[in-house]
Amino acid sequence: MAFLDVKGITKVFGGLVAVDNVTFHVEKGEIVSIIGPNGAGKTTVFNMLTGVYEIDKGEILFEGEPIHNHTPQEIVKAGISRTFQNIRLFPNLRVIENVLVGTHIHTKYNFFASLFRTPQYKEEEARLTVKAIHILESIGLGDQINNYARNLAYGDQRKIEIARAIATDAKIILLDEPAAGMNPQESEELLRFIRELRDKGYTIILIEHDMSVVMNISDRIYVIDHGKQIAEGLPAEIASNEQVIEAYLGGVKKDA
Ligand SMILES: Nc1ncnc2c1ncn2[C@@H]1O[C@H](COP(=O)(O)OP(=O)(O)OP(=O)(O)O)[C@@H](O)[C@H]1O
Numbered sequence: 001m002a003f004l005d006v007k008g009i010t011k012v013f014g015g016l017v018a019v020d021n022v023t024f025h026v027e028k029g030e031i032v033s034i035i036g037p038n039g040a041g042k043t044t045v046f047n048m049l050t051g052v053y054e055i056d057k058g059e060i061l062f063e064g065e066p067i068h069n070h071t072p073q074e075i076v077k078a079g080i081s082r083t084f085q086n087i088r089l090f091p092n093l094r095v096i097e098n099v100l101v102g103t104h105i106h107t108k109y110n111f112f113a114s115l116f117r118t119p120q121y122k123e124e125e126a127r128l129t130v131k132a133i134h135i136l137e138s139i140g141l142g143d144q145i146n147n148y149a150r151n152l153a154y155g156d157q158r159k160i161e162i163a164r165a166i167a168t169d170a171k172i173i174l175l176d177e178p179a180a181g182m183n184p185q186e187s188e189e190l191l192r193f194i195r196e197l198r199d200k201g202y203t204i205i206l207i208e209h210d211m212s213v214v215m216n217i218s219d220r221i222y223v224i225d226h227g228k229q230i231a232e233g234l235p236a237e238i239a240s241n242e243q244v245i246e247a248y249l250g251g252v253k254k255d256a
Pocket residue numbers: 013016018036037038039040041042043044045
């Protein structure tokens with residue numbers, strides 16, 4: 001049984017089959033990338049994995065249990081959390097508050113406890129604040145805890161998003177184009193950071209256009225084009241795969 005087992009998932013929008021019978025699996029502790037040209041269906045796959053879209057066909061099993069068509073909140077609670085292509089933070093909140101948002105998925109107190117700030121509420125909040133501080137320290141943002149998210153460098157804002165995902169107690173973290181908008185030095189730092197996450201026991205699924213990031217970091221790669229899976233393999237296998245090269249060159253034949 002794979003840690004995450006995705007079997008034949010399909011998503012149709014009107015007449016467009018955006019994702020067509022895509023199958024892949026991810027083992028615990030792996031870094032797996034999903035790549036493909038623009039509009040290939042990568043983000044749609046993430047949206048199905050995270051419950052944003054219902055799937056039209058197929059199955060998604062996480063630790064052996066079906067999670068397809070569960071709500072996004074249920075999926076986060078099960079242990080799958082994501083970041084977004086365009087960073088989604090609360091820019092006018094402090095760094096720690098942005099991370100606390102992630103911890104609240106598991107809070108035990110009810111609405112009245114938070115309204116009247118009961119001892120149970122205060123105790124829980126204190127515990128979660130300590131947890132958020134530990135996460136921020138562990139990813140090198142310990143000195144930015146009280147800064148406003150908007151003041152941080154782009155690469156660090158990405159880290160806050162990842163910290164928020166960690167704060168949900170995620171086991172699998174889905175990263176949607178984390179290197180987008182980064183300069184080579186920031187991408188280099190991101191590579192190191194993602195490897196550190198893996199070394200800490202997280203499983204990572206990555207959508208990324210920056211091939212130097214993908215080829216450097218992935219244990220395995222799946223390639224989709226026009227919604228269909230066209231290849232899977234090790235980075236070296238994917239880099240030399242004719243069909244993949246053709247998909248990226250827009251169908252231009254090598255010897256043309
Ligand atoms: N909500 C939607 N309604 C209709 N069509 C959609 C919707 N979401 C995605 N699509 C279409 O599905 C196809 C796949 O889109 P998707 O965003 O998954 O591709 P992608 O591989 O993530 O692309 P990119 O690399 O450009 O982000 C595209 O043709 C897109 O226009």
